Amino acid sequence: MKEYPNSARILAENRQYIPGGAVSLNRVAGPDIVFVRGAGSRLHDADGNEYIDYHAAFAPHFLGHNDPYVNEAVDRAMRGGASLYGSGTTELEGRLARMVCEHVPCAESAQILNTGSEATYQALRAARGITGRDHVIVMQGGYNGWHNDVACNLMTPLAQIGPRISPGEYPFLPISAGIPKAHQALVHPVNFNDLDSVRWVCERYPIAALITEPILQNIGVVHPQPGYLAGLRALADEFGFVLIFDEVKTGFRHGLGGYAAIAGVEPDMAVFGKAIANGYPIAVLAGKRRFMDVFADADPVRRVLLAGTYNGHPSPTMAAIATIERLRMDDGAVYRHTDRLGALLEAGVLQITRELGIPAAFRRQGSAFCLYFMDHAPVDWHDLAGNHPFAADDAMRHALIERGIYFFPLATKQGSISAAHTEDDIARTLEAWAEVLALPAIQQSLPASSAR
DSSP: OOOOHHHHHHHHHHHTTSGGGSSSGGGOOSSOOOEEEEEBTEEEETTSOEEEESSTTTTTOSSOBTOHHHHHHHHHHHHTTOOOOOSSOOHHHHHHHHHHHHHOTTOSEEEEESOHHHHHHHHHHHHHHHHOOOEEEEEETOOOOSSTTTSBOSSOOHHHHOSOOSSSOOOOOBSSSOOOHHHHTTEEEEETTOHHHHHHHHTTSOEEEEEEOSSBOSSSOBOOOTTHHHHHHHHHHHHTOEEEEEETTTTTTSOTTHHHHHHTOOOSEEEEOGGGTTTSSOEEEEEOHHHHGGGGOSSTTTOOOOOOTTTTOHHHHHHHHHHHHHHTGGGTHHHHHHHHHHHHHHHHHHHHHHHHTOOOEEEEETTEEEEESSSSOOOSHHHHHHHSOHHHHHHHHHHHHHTTEEOOSSTTOOEEOOTTOOHHHHHHHHHHHHHHHTSHHHHHHSOTTTOO
């Protein structure tokens, strides 16, 4: 077993000054590794270990760590005198907004913020301002940020949620203390891929908005069933709520138009982040003009406040511009490269699991993927939580980390391939995966009927 003495020392020192030792506590998952450098497809830790990285910092690094084209563009902008002016607009923010509108079908205008959570917060506030309603629908197993409307029902044990119900809603189960009960009563979780429950909730409450990832990518890769996203569009039109796609993880990683463009379904508003700037802190809220204009309404009673000192900071804004430039080079060569590597990885993993007699569903969308120890692809959280052996998944991830293949060490978290990955990276990963899945400890943690 690897030991991480320098990482342990740094974490212990940080805990003296930072609650929990890290500034985002969802990053803390054993083994406690402190990374000191990232380059391309590789991570390096404080103890001198190198890893092929498939975590990508929860998926922003679509081009790889420290992509030279992006970093050089940011460096040129800052050396050229770009600064945070805090007054008026800038050419950079206008250029980025225009690029988003050029590529995203639903985007007639856009606003720039700092994080995905800020952007989903603003989208829901706008929806309430537009509709005059207060209630919101969210997805069981989805993640849309840290704020009160959406900090609930992520990976909740089935014993707390209760059995699958449809049509109907599940109880609001917060993932944070401090959310007022009165606020919880305005938020209605339903299962992904369940149109009947959306209708059921809409018939009982004045719904301002439904927010969902078009693919649930915080519990791996759970695809929408055929007709599901189009069904949400039809229900939004019927009941008058604002349809919001949270494309913080799917947008720009799966295509320049986001997953909505792939699915052929246009939301009213969409939120982008992560892959749009290859790891620089930024988010974009875009949508139809009639929804976005609420932020600049001349009537202060109708206007929805949107403000932020760091919105449009030149460093992440230039990073986003350069990232989009990279993504559209050679007619989308990055997408072809990462999809090809994803297909190689998928074929290899499925061959390994077949040879070992392990039921496996390898779910992938381009460069994003997840291996489930199930005989079918999960359709929602109940399906996944009731059929996937989480202990085996956890053990597999820790064993891969021991062999220099870094996945986030928490079951069902998405894996991400970057443009910096190579066929050799995939081959080395498959070698490690074959070794790990054959380990007695992994085999014993699978259901008795699964292991050969």
